[in-house]
Amino acid sequence: MATVIEKPEHVRLTEQGKPVTLLEAIREGMWEEMERDDRVFVMGEDIGAYGGAFKMTEGFLDHFGGARVVDTPISEIGFTGAAAGAAHMGMRPVVEMQFIDFISCAYDIITNYIATSRYRGSGGVPMVIRGPSGGGVRGGPFHSQNPEMAFFHTPGLKIVYPSTAYDAKGLIKAAIRDDDPVLFFEHKWLYRRPQLRETLPQEDYVVPLGRARTHREGTDLTIVTYAAMVHKCAEAAEVVQKEDGVSVEVIDLRTLLPLDEDAIVESVKKTNRLLIVHEDTRTGGIAGEIAMRVNEKAWEWLDAPPLRVAAADAPVPYSPPLEDYFLPQVEDVVKAIRHLAKY
């Protein structure tokens, strides 16, 4: 196929059987969806000739042309709203927030217009809003945020936050194919981590939305987490396995909304202990909802209180000693596991 030949090298890695980073996986996923479905298009700031601040859409403009790779003014309300309008007309827009922090500028149009459209009778709005999220890169208060809880409380939205290259590709494809608006968060600390390189299936696949994944099996304690913390929790799990003989199961939520309650409940019924870990700040974080679901469905199975490890209740500070103190670290998770294991 002519179009395949034209593909730049860096979106042909999977075809060549090469291991890809999380960033490359998402890029390939978007590229493939754009090839598969001419309703799909991308829109955002500096995504055309420049290829995006993180080079996610590098080569897209040349291949797909300006009608499907739309550079916008600095207008998060403007282009997010425009994406909704295009979706009404049958398109499947994927918009990029240059940094996910700026999604806050479009908060009204996302929660009030887009999320409620189907309910109000204006039809479903199949669109994806994606962008680089998360801390640990010395980005300071406005280039490090985890925005999930600003939207988790909005019925009508779906929220995805992958932790592996395989999932990232399968989930971005599922998100683009979904008939409802999906917020797709990409942890920038994971984007190019060599440890996350993975050889992906050559054939088309999706990872269904709304389904958690067991990242690591275990019998003594369940950790529910997502995004960058999946890897920190897995590290902690190794430590306690080795040093304490405690077997920890790590559940990667992958999709936060809708929440895979069944997967959580099932694991808790097996291990009887629950720790929730999120990089996002503590008060009002997702841990509460998870605890509440367990209260409702599996409280009798608990041998210890569900506890949490999270970032401190503060903006994300810039200076390394501050940010490291602010963010949850592996040793915090280890400490919490030990506490719960001997509870």
Added chain:
Amino acid sequence: MATVIEKPEHVRLTEQGKPVTLLEAIREGMWEEMERDDRVFVMGEDIGAYGGAFKMTEGFLDHFGGARVVDTPISEIGFTGAAAGAAHMGMRPVVEMQFIDFISCAYDIITNYIATSRYRGSGGVPMVIRGPSGGGVRGGPFHSQNPEMAFFHTPGLKIVYPSTAYDAKGLIKAAIRDDDPVLFFEHKWLYRRPQLRETLPQEDYVVPLGRARTHREGTDLTIVTYAAMVHKCAEAAEVVQKEDGVSVEVIDLRTLLPLDEDAIVESVKKTNRLLIVHEDTRTGGIAGEIAMRVNEKAWEWLDAPPLRVAAADAPVPYSPPLEDYFLPQVEDVVKAIRHLAKY
């Protein structure tokens, strides 16, 4: 004092020893603070000559003049941001959202600029953002919202949501005097409810932020709630008291952020059963955070799982049968109390 003489009748009710509504209590509180402190001023849409959509500031323009009663264009970002600037210059602005739903338009500037100002080193931003909130008045999806969870997750903000006239007045005064930004939500279904009329102390008083109130004492079960639901819960408590002999304690949070963890924990240690009730939608509602705090501080005292009654996960529908089905009702609370009491 000359100024007192000039006060319109409807802000002199307390002086005359008359019982006031929740709306009148807030109005009096603002008036008194403006008289007490010339740094305080009000700003918003249609708040001047018109006195605001709910007539909260009726008479203010005549008395305090245009420099302190500022009518604005339809610009939630604009006037909220301007309030922050004025606060930097030593003022204490109180801005009105015509309906609190439109606070979403100012989401970025509130969460990113205002909430973080002190942390970033730009100084505290003493300002109040207030407005009519809540459902049950057939207002449809954009005149019925409970916005608390959009902000509960933002360190740096305080959130107040009163349920009685006494508290409303004392809390608006405390909010205006506070050195940090306070979101002050006013349930419009309570605004003019005759049952809430109360004769207030003639002398100046404040209700401190961050402290819950025991609305009704009880020994068998604790309900943690706030705003309009306080009254629905009290009604449910009466029902089960009479019909089942179950003694329910109702805690009115009053301030959601910072959360009065101690009051919750103390009550739970006494009753050993916890029900959380909020009018806001279920997933990601405040119930989760409360459950998590109890997990952390009083799990051993629980004889039953903390459960919740909340609105359904949907936008607020307009038609009466839909809205009634959507909102938590007294009978739902009764049902939940009975379930927990015999757990």
Added chain:
Amino acid sequence: MANKTRARSTATIPHGLSREQLLEMYGLVRLTRSLEERLEVLFKQSKVIGGLFRSLGQEGESVASAYALRRREDGTGDMLSPLIRNLGSMLTMGTRPVEVVRQYMAKGDSLARGKELNIHITDLDRGFIGQISPLGDLIPVMAGVALTFKQRGQDRVGMVYIGDGATSTGAFHEGVNFAAVQKLPLVVIVENNRWAYSTPSRLMTAAKSFADKAPGYGMAGEQVDGNDMLAVYGASRRAVDRARAGGGPTLIEVMTYRRKGHAQHDAQTYVDPAEIEHWAATNDPIDRYVKALMDNGWATADELTAIGTDIDRQLDEAVAEAEKSPMPAPEEALTDVYGDGPVNAPWTRHTPPDPTRA
């Protein structure tokens, strides 16, 4: 057949309109006013749930602007997004009165199934998209609609209304700028009715006119007498033609006046009654249109009366039909949140969850 009933025509009809079209526009504007009057009666009978917004005195511009669009019923025509005061535009696009009454009565078979209020209604086939309350949001949304027309190479046009007050919103700015930069086929109608709720123009903008905003976006701009239906049609038509020809967006400021309060509860204490009276007496869009039709010999009094009688009958039927409509079933509160099925019912509607038996 139309020829047979044609009145003696003394002036040529402007803008390439036919006499039939002039009469159709009359019917639409008359229907708009009469339907709102019916709704006001229903409101006073407490049959309208929630608020009611009147467009009295500005119905003409709604009808005349929308009339410039290519109206189809199969989703291939132009698209429009009406505000609460654009009932006339919606009727022009083909909304039936019974649909409007049902909507205001929060009925289960209304277009929004009781989930949304007043004329926040969408019908993609007939070409209208419902606004939501946060003002300005539909500007970017309609820019996106127009973007797809351009992406797809369709010669379709979008039209969106914005109040003088709502031009102050960030959404307006971002949406209009996006449309201008992308040269999208979008017509933005700024309805300058002198009031935003209780706020007069001078507290909304310091600009001499809202049309002055157009050069700041690099788009065409025009100010027009909003109560002269033919002038509004002409300006809208020019803008629509420009858009269809790839000439990009246009901002049209229509000068009109809101003669009623913001909504039913607003007693308009902030307005000099003489001012309202003046507009009613000298500058009513329907009066002016009727005069133009008669003075130019485009219609006879009898013809207009007949149209009016027919509308009144239609409205009797519409109200009767809407009154018979059922309210929605309570459980419908939980449907249509997502495309893949209803959300979980709140557990309190059933037995509370029992963590011992899950």
Added chain:
Amino acid sequence: MANKTRARSTATIPHGLSREQLLEMYGLVRLTRSLEERLEVLFKQSKVIGGLFRSLGQEGESVASAYALRRREDGTGDMLSPLIRNLGSMLTMGTRPVEVVRQYMAKGDSLARGKELNIHITDLDRGFIGQISPLGDLIPVMAGVALTFKQRGQDRVGMVYIGDGATSTGAFHEGVNFAAVQKLPLVVIVENNRWAYSTPSRLMTAAKSFADKAPGYGMAGEQVDGNDMLAVYGASRRAVDRARAGGGPTLIEVMTYRRKGHAQHDAQTYVDPAEIEHWAATNDPIDRYVKALMDNGWATADELTAIGTDIDRQLDEAVAEAEKSPMPAPEEALTDVYGDGPVNAPWTRHTPPDPTRA
């Protein structure tokens, strides 16, 4: 003393400036460029944490605009809010180089105590308020600052910068409109440096100029050659005087050019190198200013060299001092969230909570 060293003056100095002021402005713009060069070195040594933004080629307008303000150190002067590329404005307001270096190095004794980055710094006494990353937000904030000047009857003025790209934001629109309606003493400097990150002007606006936006807000507007420091000073001075006299806000578009990439990591692949070269060779603000000073006999080469030498020495000291500054203590991450005390430490820093013993 100044008299003794005065060069032979052939032309009168415009805008009522003195020779001392001209030299002070030279010192400031030279300091700006040299300090950024130092920062670039520190960046390459990985001593700057996070990004680094250069204002190369546009330092002149920062200094010259800020220089039009009444600068005090006690919180009674004018107020300004600088963007990342307005290091020159901050230095003009009295920021010391060591403060800037500490800030970029994320030191504990920087003005933001390591909590915020680059030149997002506030000092209310010296009259500057730090921007935050979401573009446009400081326009309404500075409008509020100016509102208080008006409320308090103070004859103070606010100045705020906005990039060509950021004029597209809703915050810009709402803030400027608010200032115009309220006739606030605010000067809005639109820095048209032709780029917003990689986006050229034609993708940001379809307007002929950003100054064309002014009439749409009913405010004064002016376009000025941004690399002519005296012209920028003149325009800023007129706007400041107008604001102080109660004439309301002004929008000044300064025409300049961003010669470096958006930040250090940006290789500017989207720009024709010849274009950058052309600007560097023919239209550098410092070169032009030096030429004006010399051609008009307002300064001698020796004087300028002496100023430069002094600055370089100052910068050596500043960098050395900043390097010695300590990083913040980790626990400082939790302070200053609220005024009434630090937030609870995250429990994981201590023993996990024990619900059996609370």
